[in-house]
Amino acid sequence: MHGLTDDDLEIRRRARAFVDTLIPYEVEVELAGGVLPEALVKEHHEEAIRRGLYATNMPKSVGGPGLSALQQVLVQEQVGRVTNGLAWCLHTPPQWWAEVATEEQLRRWLRPAVAGERHECYAITEEFAGSDVSDLATTARRVGDGTEDDHYVVNGTKWHVTSFNVADYCFVQAVLTEGPHAGEHVLLVVDLPTPGIDVVRTPAYSHHIADEHPIVSFTDVRVPASQLVGAEGEGMTFAQDWFRFERVMVAARCVGASARLVEETTAFAGSRIVGGQPLGDYQLVTAMLADSATELFAARAALYEVARTIDAGEDRKVLHARASMVKLLCSETAGRIADRAVQIFGGRGYMRENVAERMYRELRVERIWEGASELQRLIVGQQLLKRGPAAVLGDD
Numbered sequence: 001m002h003g004l005t006d007d008d009l010e011i012r013r014r015a016r017a018f019v020d021t022l023i024p025y026e027v028e029v030e031l032a033g034g035v036l037p038e039a040l041v042k043e044h045h046e047e048a049i050r051r052g053l054y055a056t057n058m059p060k061s062v063g064g065p066g067l068s069a070l071q072q073v074l075v076q077e078q079v080g081r082v083t084n085g086l087a088w089c090l091h092t093p094p095q096w097w098a099e100v101a102t103e104e105q106l107r108r109w110l111r112p113a114v115a116g117e118r119h120e121c122y123a124i125t126e127e128f129a130g131s132d133v134s135d136l137a138t139t140a141r142r143v144g145d146g147t148e149d150d151h152y153v154v155n156g157t158k159w160h161v162t163s164f165n166v167a168d169y170c171f172v173q174a175v176l177t178e179g180p181h182a183g184e185h186v187l188l189v190v191d192l193p194t195p196g197i198d199v200v201r202t203p204a205y206s207h208h209i210a211d212e213h214p215i216v217s218f219t220d221v222r223v224p225a226s227q228l229v230g231a232e233g234e235g236m237t238f239a240q241d242w243f244r245f246e247r248v249m250v251a252a253r254c255v256g257a258s259a260r261l262v263e264e265t266t267a268f269a270g271s272r273i274v275g276g277q278p279l280g281d282y283q284l285v286t287a288m289l290a291d292s293a294t295e296l297f298a299a300r301a302a303l304y305e306v307a308r309t310i311d312a313g314e315d316r317k318v319l320h321a322r323a324s325m326v327k328l329l330c331s332e333t334a335g336r337i338a339d340r341a342v343q344i345f346g347g348r349g350y351m352r353e354n355v356a357e358r359m360y361r362e363l364r365v366e367r368i369w370e371g372a373s374e375l376q377r378l379i380v381g382q383q384l385l386k387r388g389p390a391a392v393l394g395d396d
């Protein structure tokens with residue numbers, strides 16, 4: 001199916017089998033505001049590691065399984081099938097770091113992250129810098145350059161810092177105030193807690209998951225220069241690398257969510273009796289199922305094709321456009337499928353105990369984070385004009 005090898009099918013089956021054990025907890029965690037008993041969270045985390053499903057994006061050089069992009073997509077697709085972030089225990093640490101991490105960074109953060117012992121969060125977005133992160137106001141001032149006391153002093157406030165409450169280290173992106181790269185960005189890695197890093201407030205969001213997204217302030221935070229990721233001025237490069245990866249994985253999770261909804265609505269339409277006959281016998285309902293299945297099929301085919309072009313080593317710029325195309329396509333598709341699913345379930349679809357209701361809320365953010373749909377359209381459009389349709393569409 002879909003030209004998958006035996007290895008591909010094995011990893012997909014393994015991920016699906018694990019995710020199927022998480023689905024029974026969905027309603028409990030939804031009604032508990034996203035929180036499961038600590039012992040159960042630990043059990044899920046350990047089981048993800050035991051089954052070889054943790055850090056599936058990491059290369060062998062840092063202790064990861066070295067999966068292909070397509071295999072990573074197959075795992076993330078399964079992650080998307082379960083609500084309330086329950087499958088976030090199949091965590092993917094920052095794979096772009098493997099190429100530039102110093103020995104100290106490998107030892108203190110990256111290898112422990114791959115082993116599931118440490119967990120990161122990202123503090124990039126600000127009140128006035130979301131879609132356009134080049135507008136950051138958080139500053140990093142270098143002090144004692146070249147001396148033993150070489151460090152940065154970070155000041156600013158970050159928004160939506162996902163997983164801050166469960167993370168033990170944080171990437172913070174800031175603008176350099178002085179030196180040859182003044183005005184450019186740095187990415188720094190900082191342990192949590194560190195003096196000067198404080199939660200301003202923790203807003204409530206549409207979904208109910210254990211990972212919070214607080215607003216976090218950095219006040220005169222001292223970060224040793226050895227905690228600079230890559231070089232000064234490279235902050236945006238990592239963001240771009242992360243986006244390319246994460247947009248494809250967002251697409252994968254959206255495809256997984258869509259598949260679950262198509263399965264659930266098809267089963268419901270086959271068994272629910274309305275006016276003396278199964279719901280599925282009403283052609284207006286059948287049409288909704290058909291539209292969802294057709295759109296899912298197309299989105300998944302595009303997703304796998306993009307993953308295969310990543311594995312084939314396609315040019316980064318072209319991949320940037322393709323990652324945007326597939327994120328746009330799959331997130332918008334999932335939104336439509338979730339909307340139809342609620343409709344098919346009727347009043348049940350408006351109950352929080354129903355998967356369609358939860359997906360309907362949870363999938364909304366997929367069209368916003370990692371670049372809103374409008375931004376993805378801009379990227380695709382700009383690449384079309386710059387490189388031509390043949391390059392972007394792979395018609396060469």
Ligand SMILES: Cc1cc2nc3c(=O)[nH]c(=O)nc-3n(C[C@H](O)[C@H](O)[C@H](O)COP(=O)(O)OP(=O)(O)OC[C@H]3O[C@@H](n4cnc5c(N)ncnc54)[C@H](O)[C@@H]3O)c2cc1C
Nearest residue numbers: 122123124125130131160161162213368369370371372374
């Ligand atoms: C639940 C959640 C978790 C998040 N986690 C993190 C995290 O861990 N770390 C982090 O750093 N950030 C995180 N974010 C931030 C997220 O990446 C931003 O919300 C997103 O990039 C959009 O930025 P914004 O919210 O400031 O929207 P804005 O930039 O204010 O844009 C608002 C809307 O305007 C439109 N728009 C914006 N620019 C353009 C344009 N050029 N052309 C046309 N239309 C445009 C889009 O429709 C967009 O949705 C998270 C956000 C959410 C909601």
